Structures are given as structure tokens and as C-alpha cells.
Amino acid sequence: MKPDISTLLKPDILILRRQAPVRALTLLDTSVSIPHMGKARKSSSRSSRRSASASHGSSKLQKKKKIKENPPPQRGGVxxxxxxxxxxxxxxxxxxxxxxxxxxxxxxxxxxxxxxxxxxxxxxxxxxxxxxxxxxLKPTAELNPRTADDYYQRGVAMMNLGRWDEAREALGKARKLGPKVDYIIYAMAALDCLTGEAESAMENLKLAIQLRPENRFHARNDDDFAFLQEDPRFTELLYPEKDGTAG
Structure with a gap:
């Protein structure tokens, strides 16, 4: 005998009807849980952003405090x-x-x-x-010079006071005691320039530069040589690079 087809199909239909609600519930649970998880992620990201902004704000305050605490600039301890x-x-x-x-x-x-x-x-x-x-700058009688440097100091002091004759006498004695001391000869060149003796000033300045080339740069910024500023020989002596020679 052949089995009845209707009796064979009925149990399957019942099974399908019973399983359908289960599947629907499963899908429903899944669909509900997904948006719930999304909200949690959003809230966690917001909290992390808040904490980051708070830490950034605190770092700004710390930087401002450091700037305020920095001491004022100094130069030579002042x-x-x-x-x-x-x-x-x-x-x-x-x-x-x-x-x-x-x-x-x-x-x-x-x-x-x-x-x-x-x-x-x-x-x-x-x-x-x-x-x-x-x-x-004390009076010369109190100094009692003995060495070349003593006479040099005395001569410079007299130059500063405008006492040209006494300055020349003192520097002359200093030069006798130190004939190759560059700063003594340089001072004599300055004295010559201050008293309008251009030829002697040029000779002494040239010798002072030969003894110590750095005197060339000192003379460039020395107001005592203003009298020679218009003299081309003075320019050639102080700026030898312009014509390719060295003084």
C-alpha cells in the first residue's frame, strides 16, 4: 500500500509553524540588540572625546603657567x-x-x-x-711715572683733559722706554690727529698697524681720527682691501 501523502505532509507543516515564531523571535532579538550596541559605542566615543578635550585644556593651562613662571631675559647676569x-x-x-x-x-x-x-x-x-x-685722571705729580706704561697712562690722562703739550711729553717718554709698543704709538697718532698734525699722525698710525694689525679696525671707529676722514691716504690705510693692498 502506498502511504497517504496528506498524512506525511502534516507533521512537516506543524514543525514549520512551530519553528517560524522561534526564527522570528531570533531575528527580532538581533535587530533590537544591534541599535542598542550602536548607542553604547556612540556614548563611549563621546566620553573619550570629552576626556581628550579636558586633558588638552589642562595641558594649555600648564603651558600658560610655565610661560608665566619663566624668568625675564638676562644679559651678563642683569x-x-x-x-x-x-x-x-x-x-x-x-x-x-x-x-x-x-x-x-x-x-x-x-x-x-x-x-x-x-x-x-x-x-x-x-x-x-x-x-x-x-x-x-689724578694730577701727574701724584702718579710719579717710572715705566713706559706709567708714562702712557699719564699721556692718555692729559689727552682726556685736553692738555696736549703735557700729553705729548708723557707719550714721548713712554715711546723711548717702549719703542715698539703698539698702543703707545697708536696714542701718539691719535694725539697728532687731535692737534692737526696729519703727516705725523699717518706715520704713527701706519707703524701702529704694522706692529698690531688689529689697530686698523680700532682706528675705523675712533673719533680721534675724524680729522683724517677726508684724507685718501687714511682710507687706503684703513681699507686696504679696496685697492688690493695691505698696510
Whole structure:
């Protein structure tokens, strides 16, 4: 006997009907859980962004604090934040240049300006230089020169006071004791220029440069040689590179 087809199909239909709701529930659960997970991810990303922005803001505050805590710029141990200190430092530097050029009267004037400034450090340095200048500018009878350098200091002091004859006498004695000392001959060249003796000034300056080539650069910025500025020989001596020769 052949089996009844209807009886064979009924159990399958029942099984399908029973399984369909299960599958539907499974799909429904999956569809519900997916958007829920997406919201969780979004909320976690937002919190991470907030924490990142908070850390970035704190780093900015730390940088600002560091900038505020940084000390003002310094130069030679002197703080430069105050514009009055900057002006005081400029006057001090100009005074030191004049002091090194043995222009003691002008150096003293600049150093006296430094004393009125706010920086105690610069004022102390200025007082030290002023003591040296006062010693060098004392009357010649008190110095009692003996060596070439003593006579040189005396001659420079007289030059600063405008006492040309006494300066020439002292520098002449210094040159006899030190005939090849470049700075003595350089001072004599400056004295010659200040008194209008161009020929002697050129000879002494040329010799001073031969003994020490650095004197060429000093003479370029030395106001004592202003009398020779228009003399072409002076230009050739100080700027030999223009015509390819060396003085």
C-alpha cells in the first residue's frame, strides 16, 4: 500500500509553524540588540572625546603657567625686563667701550648715568670703573711715572683733559722706554690727529698697524681720527682691501 501523502505532509507543516515564531523571535532579538550596541559605542566615543578635550585644556593651562613662571631675559647676569634697566645697560656698554679706548672723561660721564639706574648690579660695576678712572685722571705729580706704561697712562690722562703739550711729553717718554709698543704709538697718532698734525699722525698710525694689525679696525671707529676722514691716504690705510693692498 502506498502511504497517504496528506498524512506525511502534516507533521512537516506543524514543525514549520512551530519553528517560524522561534526564527522570528531570533531575528527580532538581533535587530533590537544591534541599535542598542550602536548607542553604547556612540556614548563611549563621546566620553573619550570629552576626556581628550579636558586633558588638552589642562595641558594649555600648564603651558600658560610655565610661560608665566619663566624668568625675564638676562644679559651678563642683569635682568632686562625693565626698559629702564635696558637703558642703563646700554649706557654701561657705551662707557666700557669709551673706557677701553682710553676716553676716560667721556666714559666717566656715561658711568655717572649708570649710577642713576635701577639695577644695583650695573651700578656696582660702574663704581668700579669710576674708581679706576679717577685714579688715572689724578694730577701727574701724584702718579710719579717710572715705566713706559706709567708714562702712557699719564699721556692718555692729559689727552682726556685736553692738555696736549703735557700729553705729548708723557707719550714721548713712554715711546723711548717702549719703542715698539703698539698702543703707545697708536696714542701718539691719535694725539697728532687731535692737534692737526696729519703727516705725523699717518706715520704713527701706519707703524701702529704694522706692529698690531688689529689697530686698523680700532682706528675705523675712533673719533680721534675724524680729522683724517677726508684724507685718501687714511682710507687706503684703513681699507686696504679696496685697492688690493695691505698696510
Amino acid at each position: 635682568e632686562l625686563g625693565d626698559p629702564h634697566v635696558q637703558a642703563q645697560l646700554k649706557a654701561y656698554e657705551e662707557a666700557v667701550v669709551l673706557f677701553q679706548q682710553q676716553k676716560l672723561v667721556r666714559a666717566r660721564q656715561e658711568l655717572e648715568k649708570v649710577l642713576a639706574g635701577p639695577s644695583k648690579e650695573l651700578a656696582d660695576r660702574a663704581r668700579m670703573h669710576l674708581r679706576i678712572i679717577e685714579t688715572r
